[in-house]
Amino acid sequence: MRLILALLACSAAAPALSEEVFPATLAGHAILPAFTMVTPPADAPRDLWVSGKFTGKQRNEEPMTVEGDVGKAYGGHGTGISLPFIGQPVQGMSGLAMNRDADGSWFALTDNGFGSRINSPDAMLFFHRMQPDFAGGRVTRRETVFLRDPDRKVPFRIANEATDGRYLTGADFDPESIQNLDGELWIGDEFGPYVLRVARDGRVLSVHRTTLDGEALAGPDTPGVTVPAQPGADYRVQRSGGYEGMALQPGTGLLWAMLEKPLLGPDGQPEGDFLRVMTFDTAAGDWTGESFRFRLSEGATAIGDFNFIDDNRALVIERDNGEGDAARACAEGAADQSACYPQPARVKNVVLVDTASRDAQGFIRRIGHVDLLAIADPDGKASGGTATGGTFTFPFFTIEDVARVDDTHILVANDNNLPFSGGREIGKAADNEFILLSVPELLAAR
Template identity: 25%
Template sequence: MQQWAWMLAAVLASGAQAGDAFRAESVNHPQVAAVERYALQSPAKFNLPYSGAFASEFPQGLPFAPGSGLAFKGKDAQGNLLFWSTGDRGPNGDAPRVQEGGKKLESKIFLTPDYQPRFAQIKLVRGKSASVIQSQPFQFAEGPASGLPLPAGTVGATGEVALSDTLAVLPAHPRGVDPEGIVPDGKGHLWVVDEYGPFLLKVEAKTGKVLQQLAPGRGLPEVLQYRQPNRGFEAVARTPNGKIYAMLQSTLNINGETKHSAGIIRLLELDPTTGATRMLGYPLDSAAYKKNGDAKIGDLVALDNQRFVLVEQGKGKDKQMRNVLYVIDIAGAEALPQLEGKEAEYATAEQLAGLKLIRKQRMFDLREIGWQAEKAEGLTVVDGQLALINDNDFGLKAELASGKDLDDVLIKDGRLPEGEALQVKATKEDSELWLLKLKQPLSAYYPQ
């Protein structure tokens, strides 16, 4: 802690000369003393080449965006901070639903459908810069991973229609993954979680080779198949005793019935030595949201064998984004039971009150200290302090040129209604890595 304080003083003193890549700020906040903000620098060699329909928006190609997960790796010989991070399934955007017969199917537009999901290493030089220094694609034994949705009928399929930037239907891919969290196992491997399956991947750090892929019914509890589309595993942590914890982004939607009524989000515990699993219930902030299904977990980091910090976020009932940090404690929490033959997602508030769920203690909302990004999706601990990174969705956003809501129109036979056009624009949103100097140790927030 003394080392952190000394470095922070030096960083604050040097901030005025650091330029856009770095800014240090004192914060008038009860829990936070100061914030170091680093605009993540990604060399052009990591950009994604793009010459499609919206190339004028991205003259240098699409920027690599490794903000979907963050884990502290250690320090180099000069004392610089090193992190593992991961990007998600690649540059994609919302699109109108596709009419197929009598069905209206959800769709996404993929600007670079040949993108291979990849993880990265980041080096942070205190008071100067944070830069991507290495990037590695995920590789299955059968070939490279893809970010495209999985074929219909396979484990992890979302039912989405993948579209090109000209609205042509793209083929599904059997090796589709959507990485959203990353943590080292301390033995040269990484555990990576995915939103599609949900999957839990064990990956060789040096090569990106997927050594193991756990899925619902194949190493993971079958009930996880009821994750909402693109709301599978979002967060992963490893405790000092070697156990792995993977957390769903949102509530399960069992038989299409519990998306908005479930009062819990599931945390999976895995003993990688034995393969044993159990699932614990995290009580979400139901009162804060219009619908429980709007709540999302951003990331998770272990403090010890029973306590973690996590981000709970989403648009609240007041229509304002919330990115709230909590310390949670799993000691005393019991594996989720069935109640009257049904999963815990069907439990009433009274029934949930009778269960031994995860305990939580609110820290603060990142919005209170100037956080502007929608998605705080990477969280880790450095010298007892917190580091966070946002997911900027590869710096793009898709919308209708008319200004209408995407849900107001349909794509039929590969075309939008006459007079409508889908456009993709560069958002100019940075990936930012923040270091937070707290006024109290994290132990001050342990749930009592």
């Protein structure tokens, strides 16, 4: 009896077993160069033909005069690309739609531009059809569609309110997730957070504010929230904490919209190490009232994308705020960080979840994950010698795209935050990288 009690006591004190880690093998690597620009539509205001004019402390009208850098917290490394830009940067793949276009190309979304509402009034909003060619190692942009509000569906004043075209900019929304359903696009925004219904030609058809437990959610950038505002009282969504992932459940028309970061509690602090997931009925054009929770693993601070692979199982990218190869981490207390990463990547996972399996608190069951910092490359698929010792890593700050390709492969891509992120090479802006991963064990897990 004493032995049984002792064993039970040891079992209760022991930490929970970690979830299974499945292997991932690089099956393809395609790159869209960091400095890839697109021309604005002919009827766009002349102001939008030069972008990034407001990313410094004051307006800068001189193209290509101020080099971007990764920020002091990440070593202050320059990226070799300077602002403002002539044209609009294609950068920032911030979401993949589960359903591809008829020609097999992927609907991919560019986010708000330069990282905030304040610095992005001249960054146009658009989505693309992208076609990675893993045999040739390149990515073809088949189409770019600019978002606009000619029918005045946006419920607040937009930056281009008085123009004929009423093109949307990063001062209006921060689009981070996208789905393709019956010829229309559904886009998840971070500022509101809002869900946008958009026609195939980029026209906004409707805008839906978020409700949770019968109350409207807001963030510090939501129109109507005025400064000073009390976190946890005047708003609960963290800045840059809206819909980073919004999955479309097959056969139901339901969008599962997942916040990027934990909601704030009444004390203004994160309510826990989990993210809220709300369901939206596209047929009804309204929230269902149901909500669930996704538990972050230790070290993870946010998610990057969310897509179903069948009726109930889905993939979620979870990440930390790190950037760069941990093998080149700065020594503790190092004064010179010019050739090292002070905050290297440590947690970059693609997690498989079962949305139909939830506990009493609404937590979605995690089945297992693959580690994007430990990808096998036995066949030398990595471009430009980016693999070391047969191992390929994906050490970017924001990895924001994942989707199932077939029964054994997934597609993953990064948001390169042009020109403010590196990750692959110190002193060089990150490219838009698309990787094809062979993960049969992960996709077969239940």
